[in-house]
Amino acid sequence: MKTATTDLADCVLVLRPDDHVGVATRDLQDGTVLTGFPGGGHDDAPGAGDHDGTLVVRQSVPRGHKLALRPVAAGEQVRKYGQSIGRATTAIAVGDHVHTHNLGMDDADRAYEVGTARVTLPAPTGPERTFDGYLRADGRVGTRNYVGIVTSVNCxxxxxxxxxDQFRGRALDAFPHVDGVVALTHDTGCGLVPTSEGAQITLRTLRxxxxxxxxxxxxxxxxGCEMLPAQSLLDGLDLPADKPVRTLVIQDNGGIRATVRAGVAAIEEMLPAVDALRRTPQPVSELVLGLNCGGSDGYSGITANPALGHASDLLVARGGTSILAETPEVFGAEHLLLRRAVSPDVGQKLLDRIDWWKQYTAAGGGTLDNNPSPGNKAGGLTTILEKSLGAVAKGGTAELTAVYEYAEPVRTRGFTFMDTPGYDPVSVTGIVAGGATVVVFTTGRGSVLGCKPTPSIKVSTNTATYLRMREDMDLNAGRIVDGTATVASVGEELFDLVVEVASGRQTVSEELDLGADEFVPWQLGAVT
Structure with a gap:
């Protein structure tokens, strides 16, 4: 049987010159000969030693997985993105498939330096960018115009x-400027100690x-009898004067049927005022962009995530705000964020949240390196270090201006971080509770998440997933690997899409009316 021969550059991405591994851009079969294998300046460089400029694939390597470009002894670090993604559990030879069978966690301490990599983003050129948004009485700007039903308790x-449900279908045809009536329901609200951390997180999210x-x-x-009563969701909130608010308590109102009638009547009374609101041009500095990823694969940190990071930088350079999250999925890359922190206090807040997660997972009998998920591994990710290094790329290069706990109001402009779990609906719920008015969600395996009342833009990391799930994706970042686009060009395209969506363009998740069931507040602590 004839041996397949192809050029290394046509099927393997080498991200940094000193990386031990490259990423396969198509399935590589055992025995495939890769030509154009470069030499190097030291003994363990790619191509070092007696060779003819070729590399022979020693085991089949699926698309998105890692191919060894350098020999690595057992116990030594393996580098990707110029950083350690783990340690070899057995000796790795050039041409090997590098994955869970020969790569494990690297527990070595990372060097923590605060503020040593702060950069000034390039000043925007051209006219001021605006979007068409809803200016509220408190000065904030909405991208959608929803009537929300917030529940204090699962009951x-x-x-x-x-x-x-009474406002589904054609019920709102007479109110074209109302985006919908959304019921934000959840599984808690009672059985909680009101002063506990879990109750405070739930309350903060609902508020x-x-x-x-x-x-x-x-x-x-x-x-009417819950630990977090309905009025507690409003006490102390400085709601804008132009937001109509009604409160109903089932036990006081005569039961479910009576409350439904009263609730429908209350919303019908509010609809004309909501429909009378109009979009007006607003500076993009008023946008708050949520950054999240889910169903990640080996391309996430190469295509969609850095493209989103570029879009985040474009927004931050114009005075806007972006929110990175998923603390368990920055573990192993937190040292890179620390280098961008504006102050020691900001850096310490991030380290405090990492330490909290270490204790939290240990109390549950686990560790933070239990991540990635089976789907992540099938897509080519092996360790949490590798996953995190790709995940933080969503944050671009801007300096880190603030760190928030889950669902805290984000009031500091610039690139910020919020402590959330890695579980996507819970993470995005916290980001939206913090004030995100647009969310961009990158995915390699194919996530279908929506997040009412905030639009969710879905970005595929690879062309195969985009074509397979085209009706669920808004943008294909896989073109970067295909060679038809660059990180910068897709980032600029994504920034333009964020502005269009903020101005009213529907995302695919909105076309499918997704986003109510994905409201999932983080449940933490004892329930009595």
Whole structure:
């Protein structure tokens, strides 16, 4: 049988000259001969030793997985992105498939330096960029115009859905400037110690949605005997004067049927005022962009994530705000974020959250390197270090201006970080509660997440997933690997798409009416 021969540059991405591995851009079969294998300046460089400029693939390497370009002894670090992604558990030879069978965690301490890599982003050129948004009375700007039903407890969830269901279909045809009525239901609210960390997180999340600039009118719906009563969602909130608010308690209102009738009547009363609101040109500095990824693969840190990082930088350079999250998925790359922190206090807040997660996972009998998921591994990711190094690329290069706990209001402009789990619906719920008015969600395996009341832009990391799930994806960043686009060009395209979506263009998740069921506040702590 004839041996396949192809040029290395046509099927393997080498991200840094001193990396031990490259990433296959197509399936490589055992025995494939790769030509154009470069020499190097030291003994373990690619091509060092007695060779004829070729590399022979020693085991089949699936698309998106890693191919060894250098020999690595057992116990030594393996580098990708110019950083350690783990240690070899057995000796690795040039041409080997590098994955879970020969690569494990690297527990070595990383060098922590605060503020040593702060950069000044290039000043924007051309006219001021604007989007068409809803200017609220408190000065914030919404990208959508929803009536929200926020529930204080799971016991009022079904009632909230019954109210919202009355406004589905053609019920809002007479109100073309209302994006919908969304019931934000959840699985908790009672059985919590009100002063506990878990109760405070739940309360903070619900209040964040109640106060969200994409919620133009609000119905708060409670049962009446819960630990977090309906009124607690509003106490102390400085809601804008132009946001109509109604509160209903099922037990006080005569039960479910009576409450549904009252809830429908309350929303019908609010709809004309919401529909009367109009979009006006607003500076893009008023946008708050949520950055999230899910179903990541071996291309995430090469295509969609750095392209999103470029878009984030374009927004931050114009005075806007972006929010990176998923603390378990920056573990192993936190040293890179620390180098961009504007102060020791900001850097310490990030380290404090990492330490909290180490203790939290240990208490549950696990460790932070239990991540990646089976889907991540099937897509080519091996260790949490590799996954995190790709994940932080979503944050671009801007300096880190603030670190927030879950669902805290994000008030500092620039590139920020929020402590959230890596579980996508929970993470995005926290980001939106913090004030994100647009979310960009990158995915390699194919996530279909929506996040009402905020639009979610889905970006595929590779062309195969984009073509397979084209009706669920908004943008294909796989063109970067295909060679038809660059990180910068896709980043600029993505920034333009963010502005268009903020101005009212529907995303595919909005076309499918997704996003209510993905409201999943982080549940933490004991339930009694």
């Amino acid at each position: 009022s969830a079904s009632t909230a859905r019954l109210v919202a 964040g949605y109640a106060d969200h600039p994409n919620i133009a009118a609000l119905l708060v719906l409670g049962l």
